[in-house]
Structures are given as C-alpha cells and as structure tokens.
Amino acid sequence: MSPLLRVSGLSKRFGGLVAVNDLHFDVMPGEVVGLLGPNGSGKTTAMNLISGALRADAGQVLFDGVDLARERPHRIARLGVARTFQLVRVLASMNCRENVEAGLAFRPHGLHGRAAHSEAERLLARVGLAGRETLAAAELTYIDQKRLELARALALQPRLLLLDEWLAGLNPTELRTGIALVRSLRDEGLTVVLVEHVMDAVHSLCDRCVVMSAGVRIAAGPTREVLADPHVVKAYLGEEDDAAHGVQHA
Numbered sequence: 001m002s003p004l005l006r007v008s009g010l011s012k013r014f015g016g017l018v019a020v021n022d023l024h025f026d027v028m029p030g031e032v033v034g035l036l037g038p039n040g041s042g043k044t045t046a047m048n049l050i051s052g053a054l055r056a057d058a059g060q061v062l063f064d065g066v067d068l069a070r071e072r073p074h075r076i077a078r079l080g081v082a083r084t085f086q087l088v089r090v091l092a093s094m095n096c097r098e099n100v101e102a103g104l105a106f107r108p109h110g111l112h113g114r115a116a117h118s119e120a121e122r123l124l125a126r127v128g129l130a131g132r133e134t135l136a137a138a139e140l141t142y143i144d145q146k147r148l149e150l151a152r153a154l155a156l157q158p159r160l161l162l163l164d165e166w167l168a169g170l171n172p173t174e175l176r177t178g179i180a181l182v183r184s185l186r187d188e189g190l191t192v193v194l195v196e197h198v199m200d201a202v203h204s205l206c207d208r209c210v211v212m213s214a215g216v217r218i219a220a221g222p223t224r225e226v227l228a229d230p231h232v233v234k235a236y237l238g239e240e241d242d243a244a245h246g247v248q249h250a
C-alpha cells in the first residue's frame with residue numbers, strides 16, 4: 001500500500017529561524033498520526049505547509065501523488081484535505097448551520113439548498129451540536145466553536161483531516177467524548193494527522209507519532225515506543241507544561 005501523505009525534505013524559514021527543517025514522514029491510509037513536540041518546535045508551521053496556508057521553501061507534500069506544496073489552499077481542500085486551527089476560525093456572524101453549509105458548498109460536488117440543510121444538521125449532531133443550528137457561531141463557547149469548526153471541516157468530505165490541538169482545553173468528560181469522536185472518524189476510514197499536547201489523547205488515538213524539536217524530526221514510530229524514547233523525553237523535559245509531565249509518565 002502506498003502512503004496517502006508523504007512529506008519529504010519539507011523546510012520553512014522565517015528570517016533567520018528555520019521553523020521546519022527537512023521534515024519527512026509518511027501517513028498510510030486510515031492511520032492516525034500524532035505530530036508532537038515542545039512549544040515552538042514547528043508543528044503548526046508543518047500543518048500550515050501541508051494545508052497550503054504557508055508556502056514551503058523546500059520539500060514536497062505528496063497527497064495521493066499530488067504535490068500540495070505547489071497548490072493553493074482552496075485546491076488542497078478540494079483534493080480532500082481539511083483542517084481545524086489552533087486558534088479557532090468560525091464565521092462568527094453566521095449561525096452554526098450556515099457555517100457548515102459554507103463547507104458543504106465547497107465539496108467536490110457541492111451541496112446546496114435542502115440537501116445542504118439536512119447534511120449540515122447531521123454533521124452538527126455528529127460533533128455534539130444538535131439543537132444549536134440557528135445559534136450564531138459567536139455565541140458558542142470556545143469548545144463548541146471547536147466542534148463547529150470540525151463539522152465544517154468534515155463538510156468537505158476530506159480524506160485527510162488535520163487537527164491542530166483540537167482536544168486542548170476540554171474537561172475530562174468532553175475529552176472522552178472528543179476522543180471517541182475522532183476514533184469514530186478513523187473507524188470510518190478517515191486518515192488523521194493531529195498536533196496534540198494532551199497525552200491521553202495521543203495514547204488512545206495515535207497509531208504512530210512523529211516528534212519535532214526545534215524544527216527537526218527527532219523521533220518517529222509507534223506511539224508507545226516514541227513516547228518512551230529518551231530523546232523525546234529529554235526534548236519535553238525542557239518544557240514546564242503539562243505535556244512534559246504527560247511524556248514523563250507515559
């Protein structure tokens with residue numbers, strides 16, 4: 001089987017800082033791969049390079065044979081790559097249904113009208129927002145805005161979903177629900193790359209992990225092995241946040 005996503009030699013520089021330095025990893029169809037690393041290690045920049053929000057200085061992002069590094073974000077979305085953002089981006093003045101309908105219109109075979117209406121309701125229910133269809137996105141709590149953003153990403157019928165700290169900030173009950181939701185997406189065959197500091201989520205969701213530090217890949221492999229890797233533990237121990245403790249105790 002060939003990988004759905006093959007990142008190779010990917011690099012991005014901001015002035016004198018090499019935020020992503022010769023990054024390489026593969027993601028097989030149906031896998032959930034964690035992109036980990038301490039703060040500032042280049043994870044979000046890597047996600048931005050994959051989704052086309054940033055242009056790479058060097059390297060390739062082969063998605064099903066197409067080099068995304070040369071494509072614009074809207075075309076990348078049409079090819080089947082959807083994402084959520086670390087800082088949520090919903091259309092604040094629109095209601096929840098309209099937010100999802102905006103995604104549905106951009107599907108390869110866009111949905112409109114009544115069909116879009118009912119599909120939007122189905123997706124909102126899927127992410128736990130049933131009954132909020134007509135509420136303005138701005139009125140949702142931050143967590144519910146994250147749910148809405150996921151529903152909009154799913155509206156694109158992606159084959160690859162990029163989640164940037166989608167589970168951050170959830171309470172333990174919400175976290176369990178969130179993990180179950182991502183798992184159900186994987187069970188339906190969706191391929192996922194997730195940036196995550198919540199180690200419970202990483203352990204229960206990720207088949208494999210890629211770990212970055214200062215822009216460079218320092219480890220990759222099955223989740224349990226990678227999180228026990230002394231190089232990874234050392235990279236995180238420089239940190240004083242919860243992620244460090246998560247890895248330490250993994």
Ligand SMILES: Nc1ncnc2c1ncn2[C@@H]1O[C@H](COP(=O)(O)OP(=O)(O)OP(=O)(O)O)[C@@H](O)[C@H]1O
Nearest residue numbers: 014017019037038039040041042043044045046086
């Ligand atoms: N647009 C930008 N301009 C200049 N520097 C940037 C820009 N975006 C990111 N950086 C820098 O690149 C490095 C990597 O940042 P990035 O956000 O990718 O890290 P991260 O691993 O996602 O961090 P976190 O876990 O804190 O979100 C950091 O030093 C950051 O300050």
